Amino acid sequence: MYITETHSQVRDMTRQFANEVIRPVAEELDREERFPAEIYSQMAELGLFGISVPEAMGGPGFDTVTYALVMEELSRGYASVADQCGLVELISTLLCRHGTEAQRARHLPDILAAKTRVAYCITEPEAGTDVSGIRTEAVRDGDGWILNGGKIWIHNAPVADLGFVLARTDRAAGHRGMSIFIVDFHAKGVSRGPKEHKMGQRASQVGPVSFDDVRLPAAALLGTEGRGFHMMMSVLDKGRVGIGALAVGITQAGLEAAVDYAQQRRQFGKAISEFQGVQWLIADIAKDVEAARLLVHQAAFKIDSGADATRFCSMAKCFAGDAAVARTADAVQVFGGSGYIRGFEVERLYRDAKICQIYEGTNQIQRMIIARELLAKGAAA
Template sequence: MIFEPGWYDRINGAEYQQLARSTRQFVDAELRDRAQYLDEREEFPEDLYQMMARLGLFGITIPTDMGGVGADVRAYSVVMEELSRGYASVADQCGLLEMVGSLLATHGTRAQQEAYLRPMLRFERKCAYAITEPEAGSDVGAITTTAHRTAKGWRLEGGKIWIHNAPVADFAIVLALTDKEAGKRGMSIFIVDADRPGYGIGPKEFKMGQRASQVGALTFDAIDLPPEALLGEEGRGFQMMMSVLDKGRVGIASLSVGILQAAIEASIEYAKMRHQFGKPISDFQAIQWMIADMAQSLQASRLLVLDAAARLDAGEDATVYCSIAKCYAADAAVRHVSDAVQIHGGIGFIRGIEVERLYRDAKITQIYEGTNQIQRQIIARHLLK
């Protein structure tokens, strides 16, 4: 590690250091050697996720009486960083369960928690988080999926695209309009089982990076839902979804840090091994400066993430700090994983080399959980209001 084990201890306390080490042991023993295979096959590693569930790597911030770990956002950021150092697709599953778990833990009924939250954290049921539509990406308010009241409950119609876990999910958390006239105040969230008539699964998307995470479309063709499918209060869906975004952005920032950590480790190892002009390329100033810049951005990103997480844990309004951390860390990952490919030279452009995969995996961090342009808009509005 470019920053030795123990920095968690100095910043956050021994319990975080132990969490980091135990997660790192899982990553090094079970994940890193499989990452390239999973990327090539675009394979959903259910056995790894079941192992993670047994190790307590899902539901980090979910209360223990609901089946979670009962830790804080700082602990979640530690787990996300360590997992993505191994493979970002696997970290994404942890992040997805944290987001859906937070919604179910905060707004779900006891029956919903027993039916969905606990089995999900044991990885006995797989979830999807369905917001995005063709005309509603950054502009969530533009969704057109609707849910109308019926004599027996609700009828859901519409569709979603680019939904994480859509090809494999047993149920989906779906944002829909229940009052078109009310706009964002007329949105509600529904829990929709994949075996309901009218639930359609589109083809799996073939992505540039993070290829082992399954993404696809969902369609809802007049699905009849019972009243208990509604999650939380009617008309509060937009606010509920937004309430978990800060944690989600800390998660993506942490994932970005993990990708950059893996890239700098690979770059140092290769620079010491590769010889040109009679000496290792690590002796050349051009290489040294790239590695030094990577280290600076890595440490800055990590500290921004920890600051944002600590603010969330303290109950502060941390939205702008989460946006800063996500934007900076994602940009740093994309910029410096490119440097890692450059350090590797021609071999860095070859499939099967770790930094080539990291280069592809990093790009999406600037896009999901709100594009970095949206993050800059949030930051600027906060400063200029």
């Protein structure tokens, strides 16, 4: 109900790319945990990075609904690839909203062209869901800053060229004492720990990064000093739409695999698709993927229309993430023992789905946000 002809064209183009380029290598990327730079270069040529960056700033200028459609189709190919698209979307949104003209001119073109690899650096050992616990600190040094601290579980940290780092600039000011800095990851004092070996989405490079007396120029500050927490949080509604769409893509891939296998696999002299128990598994996957998709599209439309979207974004992310875990488990069940074996797509989909309940705010936190919004603003539709 929110889909225009332009939306359909972008979706179809992305689906073709996923089918022809991503899906054939998804199993290999998962097995080898490899960063597929060649795929990201092709995505950049197609305009699939920075989807909502205005044309005047070098982007395609699409809306959030388009972003959701692209994320679903990329994830249907392989979730790790979609995750890279989502990361660039958040970073480019920060730059477009809060960057100076000089910062945008310096960084945006190469980020959108997949020439500069970026990282979104918030999480620390004592600051996961509770961002107020961050200890990474930037202290003024003349016209610039000196950055010290460390981050963990940072997407792209092992391969990044540039990090957007949330650091404390005023210990006494709480959330109002945090700022964002654009940090050259090749600078003196920046070091990276070993790459993490994850349960799923294994081609997404994740690891720790440390800052030891890293000197930053004044131009490294993004936006207003002391507003970093609010700036980071301001892009999370869109981020949750992206993860919701990614989860839908995983579940859709599971549905397609389950339907195909059920029609091919024969037991007791007939296809297992003729057994009611298998039909119910397939029906449950189908109804939840459709419901999740509609929630994601509604949330995206709310953002695009300028409405208060926070509750809808949390609902979409929470429902879609939970559905991805539950329904890829059903897809594995349709496959039986084969679904438990590496090399079968549904086995990977089940592993890839789990993180959708954790990153971009755990689903427990999403439920808290939904309840808080309802109690503060009412439950009227």
